[in-house]
Amino acid sequence: MSLDSFFAWFFGWFPLSPYELGGTFETGFIFGLVALGAYLTFRILDFPDLTVEGSFPLGAAVAASLMVGLGMNPWLATVCAAIVGFGAGFVTALLNVQFKILHILAGILVAIALYSINLRIMGGPNKPLLRVDTVFDTLDFVPLPGIWLNPIFLGLVIVAVLAAVNWFLNTGNGISMRAAGANPAMAEANGINVGRQRLMGVGLANALTALAGALFAQIFGAADAYMGIGVIIVGLASVIVGMSLIPSRTILIATIACVIGAILYRAAVALALNADQLGLQASDVQLVTAIIVALALIAQYSGSSFGRSRRKGAKSEGDKSEGDKK
Amino acid sequence: MIELNDIHVTFNKGTPLETEALRGVTLSVPKGEFLTVIGSNGAGKSTALNVLAGLAPTEQGSVKLHETDVTRWPVHKRAKLVSRVFQDPKMGTCEDLTIIENFALAHGRTKPRGFGSAIDRSMREATAERLKVLGLGLENRLDDKVGLLSGGQRQAVSLLMATTGESRILLLDEHTAALDPKTADFVLSLTKEIVESLGLTALMVTHSMAQALDTGERTIMFHRGRIIFDVAGSEREGMEVKDLLDLFQKTQGEELADDSLLLS
Numbered sequence: 001m002s003l004d005s006f007f008a009w010f011f012g013w014f015p016l017s018p019y020e021l022g023g024t025f026e027t028g029f030i031f032g033l034v035a036l037g038a039y040l041t042f043r044i045l046d047f048p049d050l051t052v053e054g055s056f057p058l059g060a061a062v063a064a065s066l067m068v069g070l071g072m073n074p075w076l077a078t079v080c081a082a083i084v085g086f087g088a089g090f091v092t093a094l095l096n097v098q099f100k101i102l103h104i105l106a107g108i109l110v111a112i113a114l115y116s117i118n119l120r121i122m123g124g125p126n127k128p129l130l131r132v133d134t135v136f137d138t139l140d141f142v143p144l145p146g147i148w149l150n151p152i153f154l155g156l157v158i159v160a161v162l163a164a165v166n167w168f169l170n171t172g173n174g175i176s177m178r179a180a181g182a183n184p185a186m187a188e189a190n191g192i193n194v195g196r197q198r199l200m201g202v203g204l205a206n207a208l209t210a211l212a213g214a215l216f217a218q219i220f221g222a223a224d225a226y227m228g229i230g231v232i233i234v235g236l237a238s239v240i241v242g243m244s245l246i247p248s249r250t251i252l253i254a255t256i257a258c259v260i261g262a263i264l265y266r267a268a269v270a271l272a273l274n275a276d277q278l279g280l281q282a283s284d285v286q287l288v289t290a291i292i293v294a295l296a297l298i299a300q301y302s303g304s305s306f307g308r309s310r311r312k313g314a315k316s317e318g319d320k321s322e323g324d325k326k
Numbered sequence: 327m328i329e330l331n332d333i334h335v336t337f338n339k340g341t342p343l344e345t346e347a348l349r350g351v352t353l354s355v356p357k358g359e360f361l362t363v364i365g366s367n368g369a370g371k372s373t374a375l376n377v378l379a380g381l382a383p384t385e386q387g388s389v390k391l392h393e394t395d396v397t398r399w400p401v402h403k404r405a406k407l408v409s410r411v412f413q414d415p416k417m418g419t420c421e422d423l424t425i426i427e428n429f430a431l432a433h434g435r436t437k438p439r440g441f442g443s444a445i446d447r448s449m450r451e452a453t454a455e456r457l458k459v460l461g462l463g464l465e466n467r468l469d470d471k472v473g474l475l476s477g478g479q480r481q482a483v484s485l486l487m488a489t490t491g492e493s494r495i496l497l498l499d500e501h502t503a504a505l506d507p508k509t510a511d512f513v514l515s516l517t518k519e520i521v522e523s524l525g526l527t528a529l530m531v532t533h534s535m536a537q538a539l540d541t542g543e544r545t546i547m548f549h550r551g552r553i554i555f556d557v558a559g560s561e562r563e564g565m566e567v568k569d570l571l572d573l574f575q576k577t578q579g580e581e582l583a584d585d586s587l588l589l590s
Contacts, residue, residue: 172430172439175423179431182422186412189379190487191405191435 016270018147024270025151026219028263031234032158033212035242035258036165037205038235043243043254044169045181045201047093050107050232052209054114055088057228059210060217061118064127067134074135078214085210086203088114093202097195111228118225126224127217134218150219157215161208162255169251177201209235230286237293238262244300268292328355328378328495328527333387335373347373347382349551355529357494360521360542363531364570369548371531375497378529380404391495405435409488411481411501418484418501421473425464425483428472429453432487456486460516478509482516489520496521498530502537514541535567547574554578 011018034052041049059081066077088110095106119125136150144152168174179187180197187194209231217223242261248254272288273280280288335348348370355361365371376382377389380401388397391407409432412418419428430444454465460482464475472480481501488496498517502510518541521528532538538545544558547570554577557565 168441170443170445171441172434172444173441175427175430175444176434176439178423178427179420183417183420186417186420187431188401189405189410189412189418190431191402192431193400193402 015274016267020270020274022147022151024266025263026154027216028266029151029154029158029259030212030216030219031238031266032259032262033161033208033215034231034235035238035262036161036255037208037212038232038239039255039258040165040201040205040208042236042239043181044178045198047096047103047181047198047202048107049089049092049202049205050104051089051092051110051114051202051206052107052231052235053228054111054118055085055206055209055228056213056216056231057118057223057225058088058114058121059085059213060223060227061121061127061213061225062210063214064129064217064223065121065123067129067132068127071132074133074138074218078135078211078218081214082207082211085213086207088210089203089206090199092206093199097198115225115228122223122225125226126222128222129218135215136218154215158259161211162259165255166252230289233289233293234262234265237265237289237296240293240296240300241265244296265289265292327357327390327392328353328529329388329390330354330374330377331388331390333374333377333389334385335370335377335382336385339385346551348377351387351551351553353546353553355527355544357527358525359544360518360526360528361530362538362542362545363529363548364533364535364538364545365548370551371548372499373551374548375499375529375531378495379408379410379497405493407493408495408497409435409491409493410497411484411488411499413500413503415477415480415484415504418487419472419475419480421471424469424471425457425475426450426453426468428483428487429490432490436491436493456490457483460486478505478513481505481509481513485513485516485520489524489526494526496526496528498528500531500533503533517541535570539565539567539570545570549574549578 007018014021016024034056037052038049041047062084063074063077063081066072066080067074072080092103092106092110095101095109096103101109136146136153139149139153142149169178176187176192177197177200179190180192180194181201184194187197213223213227216227220227238261239258240261241264242257242259243254245264246253246257246260248257269285269288269292272278273282273285330351330353333348333351334346337343337345337347345368347368351370351374353374363371363374373382377384378391380396380399380403384397388395390396391404394407396404396407410418420431423431426445426449430449433449434444450468454468457465457468462479462482464479464483472483475483481504485501501517502513505513514537517528517530520526528542530538530541532541539562543562544556545562546553546556548554555573557573
């Protein structure tokens, strides 16, 4: 069977068209970056970070404006987007660490501030990437059709980021960050500046999210001020779906589970929107997202091993705060 | 060397809940001394320990460790000089990390952490060597998460972690109180051995008067935010719980009435 006839056979029964399948992987990998960021904040640092709602479009806005406005090289513009994203996360963590603002509130404050900032950066509600080369255009020399090339390229990006995150979390600094999230009092007693770990970790997570935003804008063809809506849930959904399906004893497996979670989540959304008998439209995507996350959480809390470990974690957190009071 | 000079600590200042936890505590512990600290609930003994660790803000007075004034140093900065074992076995170790990763954290107290791999072969071997002394078989479980260990095992690991590296002052905050009697004895004798062999300056808070007299070489008692007596050497030699109670009555002119202070 030739490759072409294999594809013809495969897509004869597969519920998604080749374009939809490629698109699922594209967005799945991009949101895999968001999921790794969510893993860093929610799981490693125990810092529920809502800044990502603003830093995702921030990454898109910065990359698009640099490319269109200044004619900057798309790779450089994408890196700049990630750096600016780091700054956004840093500000959130600073509000929490230095000024003792509740972490969730600090994230919301920065996210709404970013909404206005993004409009300023783009000089309007959106910024189309017309007549500029994106990072995907610079890959034209590879003899593969775009619908396969883009997912493969993004797959390589996510593998590289995954490897970097794993390497980092096993260095001396990485272990410090894990301890700062898991047991702050013990971390302090062992000479770790917990505040600094939060600044770095939340910054890093938002750098990944802004990178995702920059890449998403280049796939999508425009940056948009509204593209951040629901990003926090997508990241969280990926972490929850991935980690409830794959029991993760090590960091490596946990991070891979997050990325797989992102892809499965995108696939679930694509299938839900594709199933004609359900009568759903593209605009129902947020509703579908919320339902998928709710189902994953319900499954988790009704007896899976992950649910148990979550409850244990919550209990020891209570112990922790008791210890803090002393 | 520990020096507390006229330390005052007040919690909830300016509110109806205002409590003076420490009212002018002056204490000097020479290098290599093992001091035990007793006192009833709220007497200020834990607060004094927190002042040393940097957890309780001092209103007045100064804290010196090894001739360095650390009064304004945050907890993590002091960790280079002071290590600590908590009462709750869950507090001293990080349950999501493996045993060896916990030791890597403790190593970082006195050594730079950097971006290299935190764990190397020599560190694994040195850690296994130290764990072997416990006789709990933990040297074969370096890559197990600490959350899998029992309370006693975790406390023994905490103690080894706290005595890893270069810090020379050890703070023990009722570190055997949450353990069953047999495990408590094991952890206590391990403590004595380690403090002795490393020549550490140690400060142990305890609820048990007998334990306070049996351990270390000097005992102080806190009452209502002050040190009310300080016994060492020949005076302390041969002292029993009853003598401590008499001493309390003599200095305070009242009976010690507190169930939380173990008289046994």
